[in-house]
Amino acid sequence: MITFVTNTNDMKVTVYPVRGINAECSIPSSKSHAQRVLALALFNPNKTEITGIGQSDDEQVLLKIADKLAYRVDQYGEVTSIEGIRDISSLTRPLEISTGESGLATRMLTPMLANFHADIIITGKGSLLTRPMNFFDTVLPHLGVQVTSNNKKLPLHIKGPLQPKSYQLDGSQSSQYITGLLYAYATSPLLRECTLQLENVTSRPYIDLSIATLRQFGITIPFQDDTLFFTSPAQLSPTTVKIEGDWSSASFFIVAAALKGKVTLSNLSKESKQADKAILSVIRDFGATVTINENLISIEKGNNKGFEFDATHCPDLFPPLAVLAASADSVCKIKGLGRLASKESDRATALQIEMGKLGIRIDTDHENDTMLIYPGIASGGTVSAHNDHRIAMALSVLALSASSPVTISEAESVNKSFAEFYDLLSETGVRIEKAP
Numbered sequence: 532m533i534t535f536v537t538n539t540n541d542m543k544v545t546v547y548p549v550r551g552i553n554a555e556c557s558i559p560s561s562k563s564h565a566q567r568v569l570a571l572a573l574f575n576p577n578k579t580e581i582t583g584i585g586q587s588d589d590e591q592v593l594l595k596i597a598d599k600l601a602y603r604v605d606q607y608g609e610v611t612s613i614e615g616i617r618d619i620s621s622l623t624r625p626l627e628i629s630t631g632e633s634g635l636a637t638r639m640l641t642p643m644l645a646n647f648h649a650d651i652i653i654t655g656k657g658s659l660l661t662r663p664m665n666f667f668d669t670v671l672p673h674l675g676v677q678v679t680s681n682n683k684k685l686p687l688h689i690k691g692p693l694q695p696k697s698y699q700l701d702g703s704q705s706s707q708y709i710t711g712l713l714y715a716y717a718t719s720p721l722l723r724e725c726t727l728q729l730e731n732v733t734s735r736p737y738i739d740l741s742i743a744t745l746r747q748f749g750i751t752i753p754f755q756d757d758t759l760f761f762t763s764p765a766q767l768s769p770t771t772v773k774i775e776g777d778w779s780s781a782s783f784f785i786v787a788a789a790l791k792g793k794v795t796l797s798n799l800s801k802e803s804k805q806a807d808k809a810i811l812s813v814i815r816d817f818g819a820t821v822t823i824n825e826n827l828i829s830i831e832k833g834n835n836k837g838f839e840f841d842a843t844h845c846p847d848l849f850p851p852l853a854v855l856a857a858s859a860d861s862v863c864k865i866k867g868l869g870r871l872a873s874k875e876s877d878r879a880t881a882l883q884i885e886m887g888k889l890g891i892r893i894d895t896d897h898e899n900d901t902m903l904i905y906p907g908i909a910s911g912g913t914v915s916a917h918n919d920h921r922i923a924m925a926l927s928v929l930a931l932s933a934s935s936p937v938t939i940s941e942a943e944s945v946n947k948s949f950a951e952f953y954d955l956l957s958e959t960g961v962r963i964e965k966a967p
């Protein structure tokens with residue numbers, strides 16, 4: 532058993548502008564990698580030893596679920612040892628599971644839990660309750676699962692077991708459902724030879740990350756021509772996994788460096804499958820210098836050139852890139868706007884409103900799926916994070932180049948992915964004041 536710490540609420544943070552930064556920073560764990568590893572460890576009857584699970588709410592919620600359902604969970608310093616469920620088909624008692632505020636936890640675990648023979652209620656909190664879950668009503672009944680939802684949103688009520696079979700899936704809304712079905716099939720005792728044929732794939736690297744993480748448990752699922760190929764049931768292997776550093780979290784420090792000086796980052800893998808590693812190509816287009824030296828990645832400010840970028844497959848880069856774009860020497864264009872509406876906030880609107888309060892103009896063109904960001908110097912002021920961690924972090928980085936301090940409300944939202952964000956930012960020399 533593990534003791535869980537609850538994070539504080541309603542925090543206002545004031546971030547002061549800086550003349551320059553020159554810092555080293557170790558980037559904490561990737562919640563995307565950690566959540567996948569924890570989900571697979573839960574379904575692995577063999578022992579999984581995991582190093583480096585982080586403090587983010589999204590990781591902790593998955594750990595809590597694993598702690599509740601796994602045969603055994605132990606913690607030794609940095610290492611979490613999990614012996615997962617021994618016999619899926621024996622799980623028949625009714626269950627209620629909360630996936631907190633995590634879209635991935637909900638969309639990945641719902642089909643996996645549908646492998647049980649039990650009545651299961653899946654609940655969540657905060658912004659998650661307003662996010663679409665219609666995929667489950669549409670798809671799971673075709674796979675033998677009874678589903679009732681709250682008007683295509685949480686809470687969901689499911690009753691399996693899921694019967695894997697060949698199926699065509701639309702991935703235009705989210706890749707997370709595909710990760711969910713891929714993992715549900717891969718861990719199903721009822722698996723037989725079949726395919727999942729994907730259409731309109733978005734956030735593609737996240738599917739690659741799911742496949743790569745499954746491989747860390749000894750299971751290879753071929754993926755060709757947007758088709759996943761499954762054969763007969765196979766057991767996950769005993770394994771030892773180190774959680775990767777998070778490129779999405781790193782993107783905020785990378786943008787801070789490109790705007791304000793130099794930052795050297797450790798604990799990031801350049802071989803990672805994470806989508807947001809794509810930040811490196813944009814930052815180079817912007818004119819910053821990127822130096823990769825074994826495990827250290829340095830970013831240094833250059834000239835601030837305007838850029839165009841398609842973020843359809845890495846939508847979490849929109850907030851940091853909008854901030855980067857505001858300091859470019861010309862109007863910048865980011866494509867993939869439609870991917871932002873159902874995140875923790877409507878991120879296009881949140882960026883437009885809040886950056887607008889500080890004098891930065893953003894136009895959204897929904898017909899052409901693009902956002903235009905106009906260059907300008909942000910003023911100081913008070914803004915809201917819209918209870919969205921990536922909006923809080925983006926506005927904090929924007930404050931570094933503002934003409935006076937910026938106060939961000941709902942700044943505690945950073946805990947969802949990057950609980951250490953303000954501590955690390957202050958270690959780079961930025962003045963930060965927190966008020967409860």
Ligand SMILES: O=C(O)C1=C[C@@H](OP(=O)(O)O)[C@@H](O)[C@H](O)C1
Nearest residue numbers: 563635704705706707734737847
């Ligand atoms: O699989 C994942 O870890 C994620 C996939 C992406 O979601 P979509 O596939 O819905 O774009 C991303 O935005 C989210 O933060 C994490």
Ligand SMILES: C=C(OP(=O)(O)O)C(=O)O
Nearest residue numbers: 632633634635847874875
């Ligand atoms: C959208 C995000 O996560 P999730 O969908 O897993 O809640 C995110 O981290 O930006």
